[in-house]
Each structure stands twice: as structure tokens, then as C-alpha cells.
Amino acid sequence: MDGSTPLGTAGAGPAMRSGPRPRRRRRADLFPWMLLAPAALMMLLVNVLPIVQGFRMSLLKLNQYTLDQFLDAPFVGLRNYRNVLFDADSPVHAGMLLALRNTALYAVVVTAAAVATGLAVALLLNRDFPGKAAARTLLMLPWVVPTYVVGTLWGFMWQRDEGIVNHVLVDVLHLMHDKPFWLIGGNTFFAIVIPTVWRAWPVLMLIFLAALQAVPEELYEAARLDGAGAWQRFRHITLPALKPVIVIQVMFQIIDNVYSYNIVAMMFGKGAGYPGEWGDLLMPLLTRQSFSYWRFGEGAAVSFVMMAAMLVFVGVWMRAFRRSMTREE
Amino acid sequence: MRNERPPGRPAGRARRRPPGRRFPAARRTARALDVLVWALVAFTLSPIAFMVYASLSDYNDVAGGHLVDAGFVAHWENYREMWVDVDFLAFLRNSLVICSLTTVLSTLLASLAAYSLARFRFRGNHAFSVAVSTTQVIPGMLFFLPLYMLYIQVDDAGLPMMNTYHGMVFLYTAMFTPASIWIMRGFFVSIPRELEDAAVIDGCSRFGAFVRIVLPISAPGIIATASFVFLLAWDEVFFAWVLTSSPDVQTVPVGLRLYMGQHATRYDLMMAAAVVSVIPVMLAFFGSQRWFVKGLAAGAVKG
Numbered sequence: 072m073d074g075s076t077p078l079g080t081a082g083a084g085p086a087m088r089s090g091p092r093p094r095r096r097r098r099a100d101l102f103p104w105m106l107l108a109p110a111a112l113m114m115l116l117v118n119v120l121p122i123v124q125g126f127r128m129s130l131l132k133l134n135q136y137t138l139d140q141f142l143d144a145p146f147v148g149l150r151n152y153r154n155v156l157f158d159a160d161s162p163v164h165a166g167m168l169l170a171l172r173n174t175a176l177y178a179v180v181v182t183a184a185a186v187a188t189g190l191a192v193a194l195l196l197n198r199d200f201p202g203k204a205a206a207r208t209l210l211m212l213p214w215v216v217p218t219y220v221v222g223t224l225w226g227f228m229w230q231r232d233e234g235i236v237n238h239v240l241v242d243v244l245h246l247m248h249d250k251p252f253w254l255i256g257g258n259t260f261f262a263i264v265i266p267t268v269w270r271a272w273p274v275l276m277l278i279f280l281a282a283l284q285a286v287p288e289e290l291y292e293a294a295r296l297d298g299a300g301a302w303q304r305f306r307h308i309t310l311p312a313l314k315p316v317i318v319i320q321v322m323f324q325i326i327d328n329v330y331s332y333n334i335v336a337m338m339f340g341k342g343a344g345y346p347g348e349w350g351d352l353l354m355p356l357l358t359r360q361s362f363s364y365w366r367f368g369e370g371a372a373v374s375f376v377m378m379a380a381m382l383v384f385v386g387v388w389m390r391a392f393r394r395s396m397t398r399e400e
Numbered sequence: 401m402r403n404e405r406p407p408g409r410p411a412g413r414a415r416r417r418p419p420g421r422r423f424p425a426a427r428r429t430a431r432a433l434d435v436l437v438w439a440l441v442a443f444t445l446s447p448i449a450f451m452v453y454a455s456l457s458d459y460n461d462v463a464g465g466h467l468v469d470a471g472f473v474a475h476w477e478n479y480r481e482m483w484v485d486v487d488f489l490a491f492l493r494n495s496l497v498i499c500s501l502t503t504v505l506s507t508l509l510a511s512l513a514a515y516s517l518a519r520f521r522f523r524g525n526h527a528f529s530v531a532v533s534t535t536q537v538i539p540g541m542l543f544f545l546p547l548y549m550l551y552i553q554v555d556d557a558g559l560p561m562m563n564t565y566h567g568m569v570f571l572y573t574a575m576f577t578p579a580s581i582w583i584m585r586g587f588f589v590s591i592p593r594e595l596e597d598a599a600v601i602d603g604c605s606r607f608g609a610f611v612r613i614v615l616p617i618s619a620p621g622i623i624a625t626a627s628f629v630f631l632l633a634w635d636e637v638f639f640a641w642v643l644t645s646s647p648d649v650q651t652v653p654v655g656l657r658l659y660m661g662q663h664a665t666r667y668d669l670m671m672a673a674a675v676v677s678v679i680p681v682m683l684a685f686f687g688s689q690r691w692f693v694k695g696l697a698a699g700a701v702k703g
Contacts, residue, residue, distance in 0.1 A: 110513035223656060227454065378542060
């Protein structure tokens with residue numbers, strides 16, 4: 072089948088194919104590749120090649136003495152992987168389990184909160200009311216704020232003494248007696264989750280809102296005539312209609328949040344600061360330890376495991392929801 | 401009751417809601433929801449409002465911990481001093497140059513590739529689409545060192561890459577092209593192919609049909625993708641920190657951290673700089689919002 076012409080059927084019927092077919096086909100086959108080539112070349116140089124080298128690096132002893140040799144550094148097999156997992160002396164191992172726990176919790180909590188908020192607000196906005204367009208635009212503003220500004224801004228807001236959050240909680244609302252520490256101890260987890268959710272949900276709202284507007288109004292009318300209540304309409308019409316979008320967005324959110332770096336790095340001063348046992352995530356930990364201790368082999372090992380884990384997650388996720396994804400098309 | 405309704409609104413709402421006894425209650429509910437929306441807007445925007453407030457405050461009030469009690473006098477001089485305390489203009493210029501070039505290149509490459517993936521069936525289409533998604537899960541840490549080494553090698557070969565605009569643009573373009581392909585592909589799929597077919601029959605080359613027919617129709621998707629790439633590039637922190645060592649190319653996030661001094665952080669100036677660094681993205685977003693909403697929705701929903 073000559074599927075590579077944009078025409079499909081038009082113009083080139085089966086009868087015309089018998090003539091100058093070989094040359095035409097060859098040219099036709101190249102066109103999509105020529106369009107792909109520039110992007111493919113970039114991806115080859117910046118994604119594929121470095122992944123291969125990155126995997127190779129994870130098998131090498133790369134420290135301040137061997138870094139110059141790069142890929143010719145001493146080969147140590149899986150020792151980096153073992154060090155990261157079990158070696159108490161490895162700076163990358165230190166704090167790894169805490170960062171792993173935090174990252175898992177953070178990814179799940181942020182994703183759930185951001186998707187739920189985005190969906191709820193999209194439903195709230197999916198009616199006619201005065202100033203709807205203005206409200207939607209204003210609600211998008213947090214998403215326009217770069218994450219590094221989110222990190223610095225909230226890092227300032229969470230300050231114990233001069234921060235606005237404690238001022239509002241203690242001095243204005245009198246919800247607490249003493250000003251709590253937000254950037255030390257267990258509260259650190261909320262200090263990184265809340266700003267992330269604050270910045271993430273608006274764009275989800277926008278996407279859900281667009282999806283909601285594509286749901287045919289007739290479905291709701293029919294349901295109403297059948298006596299379905301608001302919850303039933305949401306449960307049996309809205310949710311199924313939005314499922315493909317939700318599935319994709321949840322997946323991207325999980326990926327984004329597992330690799331979250333900017334907010335933590337900016338919030339805890341100069342990127343080198345230790346965010347504490349409830350504030351540290353995998354990417355900030357990896358970056359900090361690899362660069363401070365010249366442990367690039369171990370850094371590559373952890374990165375590679377993270378990537379493999381995320382690939383498995385994406386594969387499982389897409390497989391699990393394949394049916395709800397294809398139904399839409 | 402009916403007469404009190406403002407004119408011009410009833411049609412849509414009346415249809416959505418059953419007439420009769422539930423009407424007054426539903427109206428009250430709608431009012432309550434309106435109030436909820438605006439409360440939500442106020443709550444959501446409060447951190448941004450605080451950022452602007454802090455950017456205009458006096459440093460002594462910030463450092464002394466009575467930022468709010470002190471009473472508000474706008475210290476506009478913060479917006480003068482921030483350029484002096486740190487050479488923020490250089491960082492802003494670097495960000496603007498690098499992100500704009502990245503946006504143009506990335507959108508260009510992505511529209512070519514996405515069109516190819518959306519329109520043609522060929523061996524490798526599926527594999528390439530999977531590869532495009534896969535790039536989204538590569539941690540920056542994994543390819544930082546290989547890339548760093550690659551740049552050093554190219555440097556040694558006589559073409560400077562480290563600490564150059566084109567070095568950063570090359571990296572960012574490659575980083576953000578896959579995500580752009582993802583969005584654009586959804587957009588191209590939603591465009592009917594009959595128009596191109598007609599153009600090709602009329603003697604237009606396929607590339608000509610793409611340039612003259614498809615691209616103009618896809619303008620909303622292209623603008624959406626472009627502003628999305630700009631946003632992503634503006635937001636990049638990791639490589640901006642680890643790959644650059646010269647203020648000639650360092651971008652805004654690097655500059656923002658310079659307000660953190662050894663002993664004290666100039667929060668007033670840092671917030672002023674933060675406000676300034678939000679403005680370009682905000683302009684990009686609001687300038688393209690009309691298309692952005694449409695384009696992103698098409699890409700996101702179809703993707």
C-alpha cells in the first residue's frame with residue numbers, strides 16, 4: 072500500500088501505478104523523512120546519543136580524577152548501582168531513600184491535588200456567568216509565573232518570622248499561637264507541595280474546560296429528561312467523556328513531578344542548600360550530590376534507573392488505559 | 401422573578417436548567433457559584449499580589465519582619481536599584497535572545513516533523529512517535545555530562561559551543577522540540593486533508609501544499625505551540641545553571657539568585673526582579689491567549 076502520499080486515493084488510482092512506479096515510490100517515501108530529518112537529527116544528538124553515553128557512564132568510575140577521561144574512565148560494572156543502593160559511604164546513597172519516599176509522595180499528592188482542583192474549577196467555570204472570560208484569564212496567571220519565581224516567591228512567603236503565610240495564619244486569622252517553621256521539619260513537605268499545585272492546576276483547568284465544551288449538550292438533556300441528578304450526570308456523562316484527557320494529563324503530571332527540580336532548588340537557597348528530610352526530592356538530591364562530590368557515575372546510575380522506572384510506568388499506564396484512549400478517535 | 405433576570409443571558413441558562421419550581425433555588429445556587437469563582441480568583445492571585453507588594457516595600461521592613469504592619473508606601477526605587485545591585489539587564493537580554501530563537505527554531509522543526517507524523521503512513525512513523533514521547537522521561541542529569549563533553553569536543557574542534565548563545569539555543573531547541581511535535585501533531589490530525597489534496601491535484605508540490613495551505617490554517621496551533629515553547633524555555637533552570645559559567649549567556653534564574661547575598665537576601669529587590677521576569681512570559685501568553693486556548697485544547701484533547 073502506497074500510504075506515503077498525502078492523497079491516499081485521489082489522483083493515483085491503481086491503474087496509474089503500473090507505469091513509472093518504482094521511481095515515484097522512492098520519491099514519495101522520502102518526503103515524510105525529509106520533513107522529519109531536522110528534528111530527528113536534533114533528537115539524535117541531544118537525546119539518543121547522550122542516553123547511550125549516559126548508560127555507559129553509569130558503569131564507569133567518574134570522579135574528579137577520572138572526569139577528563141570521560142568514557143575511558145575505569146570500568147566498574149554495576150558498582151555504581153550497588154553503591155547507590157547499599158553503600159552507606161556514598162554521598163548519593165545518603166538521603167536517597169528519604170528523597171525517594173518524598174518524590175513518590177510528592178508526585179502522587181501534587182498530581183491528585185492539581186488534577187482534582189483543575190477539574191473542579193473547570194466544572195465551576197463551565198457555565199455562563201458575568202465575567203467568565205476574565206475569571207478564566209486571571210486564574211491562568213499562576214501558570215505564567217516561571218517555576219523558579221514560584222520557588223523564590225514561596226520561599227520568601229514561608230519564612231518563619233518575616234513570611235506572609237505566618238503573618239496571615241497567626242496575626243490575622245489567629246489560627247495558631249506560635250509561628251510554625253515551614254522550611255524546617257515535616258512542614259517542608261507542604262512547603263514544596265502547595266506552590267507546585269498552585270502553579271500546576273490552572274493549565275489543567277484550561278485543558279479540562281476545552282474538553283468539557285466538546286461534550287454534546289444533548290447528552291445532558293437526555294439524562295435530565297431521564298431524571299438523572301447532577302452527580303449522576305457527572306459520573307456517567309462528564310467523567311467518561313473526559314477520561315482520555317484525564318488519563319493523559321495524569322501521566323504527564325506524574326512525569327513532571329517525579330523530575331521536579333526548580334521549585335525545591337530555588338526555595339532552599341542557592342540550590343546547594345539541603346532541603347531537609349521532608350523537602351528533598353530525587354532530582355535536587357542527585358544534582359547536589361553529583362556536583363558537590365564529583366559522583367557523576369553514580370548520578371548517571373540513578374538517572375538511568377529513574378528513566379527506566381518512568382518508561383515502565385508510562386508503558387503500564389498506556390496499556391491499562393489503551394481502550395479509553397482509542398475510543399475517542 | 402423572571403423579570404429580574406438581566407437581559408441577554410437567559411437563553412443559554414434557561415436551556416441548561418429545568419423550568420418550574422426549581423428555578424429560584426437554581427438561581428441562588430448560580431449566584432453562590434459566582435461568588436465562589438471570584439473568591440477563588442482572589443485566593444489564587446494573592447501570592448502574585450504579595451509578590452508585587454513586596455517588590456515595592458522597604459528593605460528594612462522586610463528584614464525587620466514587619467512588612468505588612470509598616471503601612472504601604474510604594475518604593476518604586478526598588479525597580480531602579482534592582483538593575484544596579486545585579487546586572488539583571490544582561491540576564492534578561494540573554495533569556496530573551498535564547499528563548500526567542502529557541503521558540504522560532506523549535507516551532508519550525510516541530511511543525512515539519514509533526515506534519516510528517518500526522519499525515520503520512522510510513523515505516524518508522526509509530527517508532528518515531530514513541531521516541532518523541534520517550535524523550536519526555538529523560539532526566540536532564542543523565543544527558544548533562546555527555547552533552548557537556550560533546551560541547552567541549554566541538555569547542556576543541558574550533559567551533560565554540562560552551563557559553564555561547566547558539567550552544568544554548570541548540571540544546572533548548574532539541575529539548576523542547578519533542579513536546580512541540582506532540583502538540584502540533586494533534587493539531588495537524590484535526591485538519592481535514594481534502595484541501596491539500598485539492599492543491600496537489602492542481603499542480604502544487606506537496607511541500608508547497610504544506611506551506612501554502614496547511615501552515616496558514618494551522619496558525620492557531622503554531623502560535624499555541626510557539627508560546628508554549630517560549631514558556632518552557634523561559635522556565636529552564638537546570639542547564640542554565642550547570643552548563644553556563646559566563647554572564648554573557650546566563651539566563652534569568654541565575655540572575656535572580658544573585659540577590660541572595662552571603663549574609664542577607666535583598667527580598668525587596670529580588671521580588672522586583674521576579675516581577676520583571678514574569679512580564680515577558682505574561683505578554684507572550686496574553687498576546688497569544690486566544691489561539692493558545694484553542695490550540696492547546698486541540699493538541700491536548702486529540703493527542
